[in-house]
Amino acid sequence: MKKLLLIALCLSATTLIAASERGEQLTDEKCTSCHMTSSSSTKLKNGEMGAPPMWGVMKKVKSHFKTKEDGVSFIVDYTMDPSEDKMIFPPAAKEHFGLMPSMKGSVTTEEMKLIAEYLYR
Numbered sequence: 001m002k003k004l005l006l007i008a009l010c011l012s013a014t015t016l017i018a019a020s021e022r023g024e025q026l027t028d029e030k031c032t033s034c035h036m037t038s039s040s041s042t043k044l045k046n047g048e049m050g051a052p053p054m055w056g057v058m059k060k061v062k063s064h065f066k067t068k069e070d071g072v073s074f075i076v077d078y079t080m081d082p083s084e085d086k087m088i089f090p091p092a093a094k095e096h097f098g099l100m101p102s103m104k105g106s107v108t109t110e111e112m113k114l115i116a117e118y119l120y121r
């Protein structure tokens with residue numbers, strides 16, 4: 001019985017790690033072409049920034065929402081269907097960068113959840 005429990009625990013830990021790795025990979029594929037991360041900073045030089053850097057986005061999201069749950073659901077909702085009235089960035093961000101294009105069709109909601117969870121780590 002104990003052995004079974006141990007196996008179950010190991011399996012769920014592996015699933016968690018796999019989800020986080022998948023989240024990182026998806027973030028690299030889907031977000032960093034616009035949102036600079038430390039791993040993409042060599043790709044994007046000054047002046048080539050198409051969007052606020054990811055750490056800036058996450059700082060904003062984390063200070064705006066009290067719980068991780070709310071922050072994650074905001075990210076999923078906003079990225080799938082961005083609009084000016086949902087923005088937590090000030091209007092200047094939109095004037096400077098333009099509104100973020102919807103990720104619909106490029107990422108599934110499930111994948112976006114993995115991305116948001118990974119960004120919130």
Ligand code: HEC
Pocket residue numbers: 027030031032033034035050051052057061075078079082086087088089093094097098099100101103107115116
């Ligand atoms: C084609 C460029 C582009 C891609 C790709 C992109 N974004 Fe954005 N994103 C933007 C721009 C521009 C803004 C700033 C304007 C705005 O808020 O809509 C932004 C803003 C945001 C915001 C803040 C929204 C607000 O104003 O409150 C979040 C959160 C965000 N992006 C998450 C993501 C995530 C997660 C991904 C990857 C799945 C991603 N973005 C991919 C361009 C992009």
